[in-house]
Amino acid sequence: MSSTYEEALAADESSVSATRSRAMRGFAAMDPQKQREIxxxxxxxxxxxxxxxxxxxxxxxxxxxxxxQKNLASAV
Incomplete structure (x- = not known):
């Protein structure tokens, strides 16, 4: 395999891990009960x-x- 393919694969994996680390931050990472309280x-x-x-x-x-009225109109 070429080094450019490996570099692209490594870059793709690092962007995936960066997305995962951002996915559960702040309010979204909190316990649902704590979110409701806030x-x-x-x-x-x-x-x-x-x-x-x-x-x-x-x-x-x-x-x-x-x-x-909106529901009735869309059902027809």
């Missing part, structure tokens, strides 16, 4: 600061109607 804190903070949207019953009904 996400919950963010949601609570958003509600306390007034930045979280809360649907009124009318808005929820309108969204439901819109979604059902």
């Amino acid at each position: 996400a919950s804190l963010g949601g609570r903070a958003a509600h306390q600061s007034g930045h979280a949207h809360q649907f009124t019953p009318e808005e929820a009904r309108a969204a439901g109607r819109k979604r059902h």
